[in-house]
Every structure is written in structure tokens, then in C-alpha cells.
Amino acid sequence: xxxxxxxxxxxxxxxxxxxxxxxxxxxxxxxxxxxxxxxxxxxxxxxxxxxxxxxxxxxxxxxxxxxxxxxxxxxxxxxxxxxxxxxxxxxxxxxxxxxxxxxxxxxxxxxxxxxxxxxxxxxxxxxxxxxxxxxxxxxxxxxxxxxxxxxxxxxxxxxxxxxxxxxxxxxxxxxxxxxxxxxxxxxxxxxxxxxxxxxxxxxxxxxxxxxxxxxxxxxxxxxxxxxxxxxxxxxxxxxxxxxxxxxxxxxxxxxxxxxxxxxxxxxxxxxxxxxxxxxxxxxxxxxxxxxxxxxxxxxxxxxxxxxx
Amino acid sequence: xxxxxxxxxxxxxxxxxxxxxxxxxxxxxxxxxxxxxxxxxxxxxxxxxxxxxxxxxxxxxxxxxxxxxxxxxxxxxxxxxxxxxxxxxxxxxxxxxxxxxxxxxxxxxxxxxxxxxxxxxxxxxxxxxxxxxxxxxxxxxxxxxxxxxxxxxxxxxxxxxxxxxxxxxxxxxxxxxxxxxxxxxxxxxxxxxxxxxxxxxxxxxxxxxxxxxxxxxxxxxxxxxxxxxxxxxxxxxxxxxxxxxxxxxxxxxxxxxxxxxxxxxxxxxxxxxxxxxxxxxxxxxxxxxxxxxxxxxxxxxxxxxxxxxxxxxxxxxxxxxxxxxxxxxxxxxxxxxxxxxxxxxxx
Numbered sequence: 001x002x003x004x005x006x007x008x009x010x011x012x013x014x015x016x017x018x019x020x021x022x023x024x025x026x027x028x029x030x031x032x033x034x035x036x037x038x039x040x041x042x043x044x045x046x047x048x049x050x051x052x053x054x055x056x057x058x059x060x061x062x063x064x065x066x067x068x069x070x071x072x073x074x075x076x077x078x079x080x081x082x083x084x085x086x087x088x089x090x091x092x093x094x095x096x097x098x099x100x101x102x103x104x105x106x107x108x109x110x111x112x113x114x115x116x117x118x119x120x121x122x123x124x125x126x127x128x129x130x131x132x133x134x135x136x137x138x139x140x141x142x143x144x145x146x147x148x149x150x151x152x153x154x155x156x157x158x159x160x161x162x163x164x165x166x167x168x169x170x171x172x173x174x175x176x177x178x179x180x181x182x183x184x185x186x187x188x189x190x191x192x193x194x195x196x197x198x199x200x201x202x203x204x205x206x207x208x209x210x211x212x213x214x215x216x217x218x219x220x221x222x223x224x225x226x227x228x229x230x231x232x233x234x235x236x237x238x239x240x241x242x243x244x245x246x247x248x249x250x251x252x253x254x255x256x257x258x259x260x261x262x263x264x265x266x267x268x269x270x271x272x273x274x275x276x277x278x279x280x281x282x283x284x285x286x287x288x289x290x291x292x293x294x295x296x297x298x299x300x301x302x303x304x305x306x307x308x
Numbered sequence: 309x310x311x312x313x314x315x316x317x318x319x320x321x322x323x324x325x326x327x328x329x330x331x332x333x334x335x336x337x338x339x340x341x342x343x344x345x346x347x348x349x350x351x352x353x354x355x356x357x358x359x360x361x362x363x364x365x366x367x368x369x370x371x372x373x374x375x376x377x378x379x380x381x382x383x384x385x386x387x388x389x390x391x392x393x394x395x396x397x398x399x400x401x402x403x404x405x406x407x408x409x410x411x412x413x414x415x416x417x418x419x420x421x422x423x424x425x426x427x428x429x430x431x432x433x434x435x436x437x438x439x440x441x442x443x444x445x446x447x448x449x450x451x452x453x454x455x456x457x458x459x460x461x462x463x464x465x466x467x468x469x470x471x472x473x474x475x476x477x478x479x480x481x482x483x484x485x486x487x488x489x490x491x492x493x494x495x496x497x498x499x500x501x502x503x504x505x506x507x508x509x510x511x512x513x514x515x516x517x518x519x520x521x522x523x524x525x526x527x528x529x530x531x532x533x534x535x536x537x538x539x540x541x542x543x544x545x546x547x548x549x550x551x552x553x554x555x556x557x558x559x560x561x562x563x564x565x566x567x568x569x570x571x572x573x574x575x576x577x578x579x580x581x582x583x584x585x586x587x588x589x590x591x592x593x594x595x596x597x598x599x600x601x602x603x604x605x606x607x608x609x610x611x612x613x614x615x616x617x618x619x620x621x622x623x624x625x626x627x628x629x630x631x632x633x634x635x636x637x638x639x640x641x642x643x644x645x646x647x648x649x650x651x652x653x654x655x
Contacts, residue, residue: 087434110392118405
């Protein structure tokens with residue numbers, strides 16, 4: 001969680017230098033969902049994500065260096081400059097890629113779960129998506145099939161209330177996202193996505209259920225997008241967000257709240273926190289140095305990778 | 309559906325690759341069923357999905373009773389959720405399986421365009437080879453008997469436009485088997501479009517598995533005066549036209565590209581170099597279609613070979629009508645090809 005936050009803050013800080021020539025979709029404020037869910041997964045479980053995928057990639061164990069190099073469009077990037085920020089992948093840790101088509105990865109994750117059943121192994125498949133993906137028909141098509149086949153897939157909706165600048169109330173007949181999977185008899189939970197312990201415990205149940213053949217589950221995690229849809233900061237914040245909503249959510253910080261609990265319960269000391277911060281800062285520094293010193297892709301290889 | 313049987317028998321093509329030889333002959337659907345049977349037996353990663361693949365009609369016979377032999381886990385009916393189920397097939401493919409997804413009609417693939425165009429075709433490139441999509445999508449053009457605007461389309465021009473897809477359009481049972489094998493083995497998404505009117509056509513099909521490489525066209529008939537390139541069922545119409553043109557003293561060469569992506573450009577260019585005349589015949593609209601693409605390729609790479617302008621015989625740019633009288637007016641046949649060939653030859 002801390003790693004995700006610090007990486008995102010560094011990207012945000014350096015983005016105005018115009019060297020990362022790729023649209024960024026920061027997940028600051030939403031880190032607890034990625035961290036809480038992925039903490040329950042094995043390395044070879046599958047995770048699928050979205051355009052806002054930095055946190056999911058890192059939480060599943062994706063290479064930080066390859067991610068930053070990708071943002072800088074380098075040959076050492078996780079997709080060698082072909083995919084950019086919205087299309088991260090690291091199959092070596094089961095992070096199976098991002099789709100920047102809203103809802104696009106929902107059926108693909110469902111298909112990975114079908115593979116698991118057909119091959120009789122116990123891998124589960126997790127797909128992250130936002131509230132706007134619940135407006136896409138493909139979610140309901142996928143849930144019907146997953147429920148029908150009892151597939152080991154966990155649908156994780158990060159409801160951050162906004163699709164670009166449009167609030168959920170401007171797009172949906174009601175805000176009961178978690179009620180909709182119940183029409184397919186899919187167990188569904190509405191949870192505080194800013195509370196990492198709550199995310200961890202609920203996703204643990206969903207993942208254990210999936211692994212033991214009980215079929216899919218759905219988690220609606222209410223979170224808040226602290227930044228704009230894309231790019232650093234949120235320059236139009238006051239023009240589209242409600243002030244009381246903003247204030248209410250800003251009182252919560254998934255990171256600080258959890259840190260306070262850990263300190264209060266004497267699970268971690270201030271010194272340990274400092275050490276963790278320093279270690280992460282060092283990793284980040286190395287990753288950015290690695291990225292900036294890496295070669296760009298060879299223009300002569302423009303056509304490479306179209307086919308396997 | 310009894311009507312299709314009648315219609316197809318009326319349309320039984322005369323063409324036979326091996327006249328007079330006592331070789332085993334199969335229809336296209338028999339050849340495909342045999343291929344699927346052999347693929348399922350050989351490769352545990354192969355599975356078959358699609359609306360009605362385990363029903364008593366078995367997808368025009370192509371998948372008939374395979375579920376009884378291999379179980380409903382590997383041969384399964386699907387909900388009518390073409391977009392999601394295409395995504396499901398992609399997800400299975402990127403995690404190691406080799407799905408084959410059957411559709412009755414190309415028309416229904418329009419419901420799956422997001423997953424085909426935005427996902428299947430993109431993953432290899434977008435992820436720099438870190439994902440592969442060994443997926444075959446099969447659909448059967450449903451021409452005739454008033455099937456009309458939404459059950460007769462071919463639409464392969466749309467797929468030909470998209471980088472990252474293979475596009476296969478077999479015209480014989482022999483090719484259907486060999487190209488399907490290549491499609492199953494290929495690590496890329498393959499759109500495999502068949503034509504209902506070829507389904508009773510018999511040709512020699514070896515029993516053992518064999519693969520026809522993509523991008524290898526075939527000279528179906530050798531000639532020196534004019535080249536006719538046919539796509540899918542129009543190969544048969546082109547061969548019929550060639551027979552009649554022969555009677556008038558014109559020696560026609562008929563080329564069957566067999567796959568449109570990759571396209572065997574060389575076989576077409578070599579033929580045009582020899583004949584100097586070209587007619588292209590397609591089962592799709594002309595505008596931005598496969599025929600126009602082939603014409604453009606020849607114009608760019610072989611203009612100096614041409615002794616007369618290229619002619620394209622394709623669908624008029626309107627939806628497919630239903631009444632059989634209007635169908636007659638809509639669909640080009642051997643007569644249109646003969647007329648076009650004579651126009652080109654007498655320029």
C-alpha cells in the first residue's frame with residue numbers, strides 16, 4: 001500500500017517534466033483495494049486490471065523497474081514501449097494485463113477462471129474494474145456465465161464514484177452496485193475500500209470460496225479517487241466534486257489509518273516505518289534511474305509482436 | 309432446416325479437385341467435424357464452445373455429437389452473450405487453452421467486435437508478445453432463402469481491416485480441414501469464415517491431420533488470358549464462369565487466396581503478370597472490402613502488368629434483400645463474371 005502510494009506520488013511529481021509521454025491514471029486514495037485483495041493471492045493466481053492499473057500491478061508483485069521504464073517508453077518496459085501506462089503486464093507474477101476499454105477485462109478474467117476449471121488446477125482469477133464498468137452489458141454477460149459454470153473468479157469493483165467528471169448519480173438508476181450480482185445468485189459484499197483490513201478479510205472469503213469450487217463472488221469497494229481521472233493533481237476539482245463529499249473522504253486515508261492502527265497495537269514501531277519508507281524510496285529512485293538510462297525501442301522493430 | 313438442404317443441393321458445385329480418382333471424399337462439415345474430433349483427441353488444451361454446438365443439429369454437422377465423446381466440459385453450449393463469451397475464450401487462450409468458438413453467422417460477430425478488435429487482435433502487440441491468443445472463431449455465411457439483411461452478411465472486409473487477426477476463407481473441404489488445423493495450431497486469433505453454399509461440396513480429404521500454411525494461395529485452374537481471383541464460394545462461381553469462357557476461346561486462370569490475412573500477393577501478381585487481365589470476385593461489399601484491397605495491391609505492385617482496368621464483382625452497397633427475385637438481382641453469379649471478364653478482355 002505504501003509502495004503504491006509512494007510510486008504514484010513520484011510519478012505525479014515528475015510527470016510535468018514531460019518525459020513520461022503516456023496518459024497516467026493515478027490510484028492515490030484507492031491503494032487499499034489492490035493491496036488488501038492481492039495479499040490473499042498466490043503468485044500464480046491471475047489478476048486482470050484496467051487503465052488505472054499501477055496499484056494492481058504492484059500489489060501482485062509486478063516489476064517496479066519494468067513499470068517505470070514502460071512509462072518512459074523504453075525497451076526495458078514491461079511491454080517494451082508498446083503498451084504504455086494503461087497496458088501493464090507481468091505474467092511472471094500472474095498479472096495478466098490491463099485493458100483500457102471499460103469492462104474489457106471482465107470476460108477475459110472469467111475465461112482465465114474457465115481455464116482453471118478445465119485444467120483442474122486451483123488458480124483463482126481476480127478482475128478489478130471501476131463503477132462505470134457496471135454500466136457495461138459485458139459485466140452482466142460475464143457474471144451470468146461465471147455463476148452458471150461456478151467459475152473461480154472474483155469481481156472487484158472499485159467504486160470511486162466518478163467516471164472522468166461524471167458522478168455515479170448522473171449515470172446510474174441507483175447506487176446499489178452490490179445488489180446487482182445477487183440477481184445471478186453471486187455472493188456480493190459492499191465494503192469500505194479505504195479500510196485495508198476490511199478489504200483483506202472480505203476478499204479472503206471470496207478467494208477461499210472460489211478456490212474451493214463455490215464459484216464467483218463480487219466485492220463493491222467504496223473508495224475515493226483523490227486525483228483527476230488522468231494526469232497529476234485535480235485542477236477542476238471544485239467544478240465537479242461536491243465539497244462535503246470531498247471533505248468527508250479526505251478525513252479517511254487508507255494508508256495513515258492503517259498505520260495508526262499498527263502503531264497503536266504495537267505491531268510496528270516508528271523506526272520500522274521509517275526503514276520501510278527508506279527502502280521503498282531507494283527502490284523508486286533506482287527504478288527511475290533504470291528507466292531514464294534505458295534505451296528506447298528500435299524504430300526498426302515497429303512491426304514486431306503483431307503476431308506470435 | 310430442410311430449406312437449406314434443398315437450396316444447397318441445387319447449388320452443388322461441379323468443381324472437383326481430383327476427378328476420376330477413387331479417393332475418400334468428404335463434405336466441408338464432415339471434414340471440419342473430423343478435424344475437431346482429431347484435435348480434441350490430440351490436444352487437451354482444445355475445447356469447443358458456441359450456441360448449439362451440442363444440439364441435435366450440431367452446428368450444421370460440424371460439431372455433431374462431439375460432446376458425447378469428449379464431455380460437456382470441452383464441448384459446451386454458450387449463452388447468447390457473444391461479446392463476453394469471446395472475452396471468455398480470449399481469457400482461456402491467454403492462460404494456455406486453444407478455444408474454438410462457433411457462430412451460426414458472421415452477423416452475430418458484430419456483437420463481439422469489442423473483444424475481437426479491441427482485445428484479441430491487440431494483446432500480442434500491446435503486451436510485446438507477453439500474451440498470446442490461440443483462438444479460432446468460426447462463422448458461416450448464411451446466403452439465400454430470404455435470410456435477408458441480418459442473416460446473410462459476410463463482413464470479412466471489416467476483419468481484414470484490423471491488424472493482428474488471421475482471416476481464413478476456405479472454399480473446399482480439403483482446405484477447410486487443412487486451414488482449420490493451421491488455425492488451431494496458430495498462436496494468434498483466427499477468424500474462420502465459411503460459406504453455407506459450400507457445405508455439400510465434396511472433395512478429397514485425407515484422414516490424417518494436415519495443415520495448410522496461411523498465406524499460400526492456390527491456382528484452381530490454369531490459364532493464360534485472364535486472372536479471376538475468387539473469395540470463398542465465389543471461387544466455385546469463377547470456375548463455372550471459366551468453363552463457359554473456355555467455350556468462347558478464353559483461357560482463364562482462377563486463383564483462390566484461401567486466406568485473406570495473410571494474403572498471398574505473389575501468386576496473384578505472378579498470374580496477372582502472365583495474363584495482363586484481372587477480375588476479382590467477392591462475397592462481400594465492394595467498398596473498402598477484400599476485393600478492393602486486392603485491386604489496390606495489384607495497382608500498387610503490378611500496374612505495369614495490366615492491359616486493361618481491373619474489374620470487381622462484389623455486392624452492391626446495400627443491405628442484403630430478402631425476396632428471391634431481389635436476391636437474384638443482388639448476388640453476382642457466373643454470368644456477371646463472364647460479362648466482366650469479356651469486358652476486361654475486349655478493352
